[in-house]
Amino acid sequence: MAQMLAERDSGVRVMRQWLDELQSNITSELAGYIEHDRTAFQDVVTEIVKQEVRGVTELLANNQESHHPRLDSGNHTCLPDRPADCLGYRRQGFITSGVFNIYPVSCCEPVSVWCDMTTGGGGWVVVFARVPQVEQENFARPWNDYKNGFGNPYREFWIGNDILHLMTDNVPSILRVDAENFAGIRKFGEWRSFRVANETDLYNLTIGNYWPSSSLGDDLARNNRKVFTTVDRDNDDDSGNCAEKRTGGGWWYTSCSDCNPTSVMANTDNYLTSATWKSWNKNDPKFTSLRWMQLKIRPKDSQSRARMCIGQ
Numbered sequence: 001m002a003q004m005l006a007e008r009d010s011g012v013r014v015m016r017q018w019l020d021e022l023q024s025n026i027t028s029e030l031a032g033y034i035e036h037d038r039t040a041f042q043d044v045v046t047e048i049v050k051q052e053v054r055g056v057t058e059l060l061a062n063n064q065e066s067h068h069p070r071l072d073s074g075n076h077t078c079l080p081d082r083p084a085d086c087l088g089y090r091r092q093g094f095i096t097s098g099v100f101n102i103y104p105v106s107c108c109e110p111v112s113v114w115c116d117m118t119t120g121g122g123g124w125v126v127v128f129a130r131v132p133q134v135e136q137e138n139f140a141r142p143w144n145d146y147k148n149g150f151g152n153p154y155r156e157f158w159i160g161n162d163i164l165h166l167m168t169d170n171v172p173s174i175l176r177v178d179a180e181n182f183a184g185i186r187k188f189g190e191w192r193s194f195r196v197a198n199e200t201d202l203y204n205l206t207i208g209n210y211w212p213s214s215s216l217g218d219d220l221a222r223n224n225r226k227v228f229t230t231v232d233r234d235n236d237d238d239s240g241n242c243a244e245k246r247t248g249g250g251w252w253y254t255s256c257s258d259c260n261p262t263s264v265m266a267n268t269d270n271y272l273t274s275a276t277w278k279s280w281n282k283n284d285p286k287f288t289s290l291r292w293m294q295l296k297i298r299p300k301d302s303q304s305r306a307r308m309c310i311g312q
C-alpha cells in the first residue's frame, strides 16, 4: 500500500511538472505574438493551468481513496475512528447533534442514528423518536420490522431490537427519555439500568434504577422483566393483544402499559391518538399527550467504546 501511495505521489509530481512547463511555454508563446493586453492573457492562461492542476490532483487523490482496503468481518484494520456508539464520537470532539454512522455490531456494519451531543453531557444514541410531521411514520408494524428497525434517524425512528440487544447486553447502559407535551413543556426521565435480551428471550426488558430527580414519573416500572409484543406476536399479560388495543405499536407491554410511545400520532392534543405518558405529573398521574419524544441510551460508565479493529 505504501509503495502504491509513493508511486501515485510521484505521478502527481510528474503531472505538476508537465503542467508547469506547459504554462511556461504557452506564456512565452503568447508573449511573443501578443504585445497588447499581455498581462490579461497571462492571467487567463495561468488560471486555466491552475484549474487543470487542481483537477488532476483531485482525480489522483480520489483514485487513491478508492484503493483503500475494504474491510470484511475477518480481516480488520485498526480504525479508531469507528465508534460503537455516540459517546465514542463525543469523546472524539464532536459536539453538534446530528446523524452519525455508529458501529455497534462490527467494524463493517454501520448503523445511522441521531446522536444527541448536547443533552446532559451528550453522547446519547437516539434509539426511538417521535416527531410531528406531515405524514407520521407507521409504527403499527410486525415483529420483524421491530426486530430490524425502521424509520428515518432525522425524524421518526426505531433502531431495531436486535441492535438494542447488542448495544446493551454487555454494556451497562442508561436510558433517558425526553418528551414534550402539546403546551411545549419538555420533561425527562433517566433509568440507570437498561438492557434488552435477545430474540430467543423475546427481547426481555430490564429497566430500573429510576433517577428520582427525573421530571417525568416512572411509567416504565411496570415494563421491567416484560417481553416484546407486536400486532403479530402477542407475548403480553393481557387477555388480548395490547399492540392491537393500543393502535398497533410494538412495546414491552404488560396489560397493557402506563405509557404508549408507539401510538399513532394525529398531531392533536388527544391521548387516544398520541404518544402518551401517564405520570407526566408525578403527583397527579393521568394520560398526557405528547407531540415529541426521544428514547436515548449511553454507556453507564461513560467510557468510550471506540471500536478498535486490529488485524492486517
Ligand SMILES: [Ca+2]
Pocket: 234, 235, 236, 237, 238, 239, 240, 241, 242
Ligand atoms: Ca395477550
